Amino acid sequence: xxxxxxxxxxxxxxxxxxxxxxxxxxxxxxxxxxxxxxxxxxxxxxxxxxxxxxxxxxxxxxxxxxxxxxxxxxxxxxxxxxxxxxxxxxxxxxxxxxxxxxxxxxxxxxxxxxxxxxxxxxxxxxxxxxxxxxxxxxxxxxxxxxxxxxxxxxxxxxxxxxxxxxxxxxxxxxxxxxxxxxxxxxxxxxxxxxxxxxxxxxxxxxxxxxxxxxxxxxxxxxxxxxxxxxxxxxxxxxxxxxxxxxxxxxxxxxxxxxxxxxxxxxxxxxxxxxxxxxxxxxxxxxxxxxxxxxxxxxxxxxxxxxxxxxxxxxxxxxxxxxxxxxxxxxxx
Numbered sequence: 055x056x057x058x059x060x061x062x063x064x065x066x067x068x069x070x071x072x073x074x075x076x077x078x079x080x081x082x083x084x085x086x087x088x089x090x091x092x093x094x095x096x097x098x099x100x101x102x103x104x105x106x107x108x109x110x111x112x113x114x115x116x117x118x119x120x121x122x123x124x125x126x127x128x129x130x131x132x133x134x135x136x137x138x139x140x141x142x143x144x145x146x147x148x149x150x151x152x153x154x155x156x157x158x159x160x161x162x163x164x165x166x167x168x169x170x171x172x173x174x175x176x177x178x179x180x181x182x183x184x185x186x187x188x189x190x191x192x193x194x195x196x197x198x199x200x201x202x203x204x205x206x207x208x209x210x211x212x213x214x215x216x217x218x219x220x221x222x223x224x225x226x227x228x229x230x231x232x233x234x235x236x237x238x239x240x241x242x243x244x245x246x247x248x249x250x251x252x253x254x255x256x257x258x259x260x261x262x263x264x265x266x267x268x269x270x271x272x273x274x275x276x277x278x279x280x281x282x283x284x285x286x287x288x289x290x291x292x293x294x295x296x297x298x299x300x301x302x303x304x305x306x307x308x309x310x311x312x313x314x315x316x317x318x319x320x321x322x323x324x325x326x327x328x329x330x331x332x333x334x335x336x337x338x339x340x341x342x343x344x345x346x347x348x349x350x351x352x353x354x355x356x357x358x359x360x361x362x363x364x365x366x367x368x369x370x371x372x373x374x375x376x377x378x379x380x381x382x383x384x385x386x
């Protein structure tokens with residue numbers, strides 16, 4: 055009986071975690087999309103305060119791995135992208151546009167299992183619940199919930215390689231919630247006071263005053279800070295704008311309010327060790343709008359000099375939710 059139990063346990067462990075003998079295999083994902091032209095159905099106006107809706111996609115694929123996007127970052131060509139799925143996968147692809155520059159579809163899509171520091175891939179979310187993503191020269195950084203960490207992958211080669219290093223997260227693990235921890239991962243401008251440091255913000259791991267825990271993980275201002283938490287919105291991602299301000303993507307879902315999302319702009323100069331930062335809400339949307347469980351955001355400067363935002367949703371692999379990619383322009 056002992057021998058049988060040991061064998062059963064070993065089989066369960068093998069099922070949950072497979073050794074990456076050689077490189078993990080990529081899976082092609084043919085993605086089909088439907089264009090979204092109105093952010094608020096039945097209303098032609100697409101300007102909402104500080105932002106303007108430029109278009110969007112609702113997409114799907116026969117590949118069962120497609121979905122569950124947690125973060126997205128664009129390559130310098132503003133067409134190719136990397137995304138992480140909270141199932142422990144990389145998604146790479148390219149954004150296609152129509153003749154007027156609006157989102158048209160996603161091509162060149164491939165999904166690859168992420169490799170951990172021991173060179174293994176995993177089934178299930180426990181060990182590889184990827185939530186945040188950041189890019190810098192020669193590196194792709196990913197943050198994880200549950201097994202809280204920020205791993206650094208080589209670039210090129212991130213999709214099939216084990217992490218080459220990990221960053222100390224500065225926040226004690228006992229203060230991090232299992233499924234609401236290292237959600238937003240972004241890199242400050244090198245020309246600002248944070249000098250290109252990595253910044254991480256939790257989803258809803260709160261301090262004694264009810265604020266979201268956050269940290270500057272390196273650089274001259276290395277240390278912990280907090281982000282004001284209110285109205286039951288939780289951080290799902292963030293990105294630094296070219297002027298140094300931090301734009302936070304936040305979402306809410308409860309029975310009283312339904313689904314919601316908002317964008318909050320925080321002055322970059324306010325981010326310091328020991329600070330509790332807050333900022334102006336520049337945009338808010340709800341179930342009447344073309345949103346879902348909005349999880350990822352990135353920003354880039356378009357050819358006309360304006361700042362564009364790309365947002366993606368996590369469908370949780372549910373038939374009741376959608377994979378969305380939305381594009382906005384800052385009009386301030």
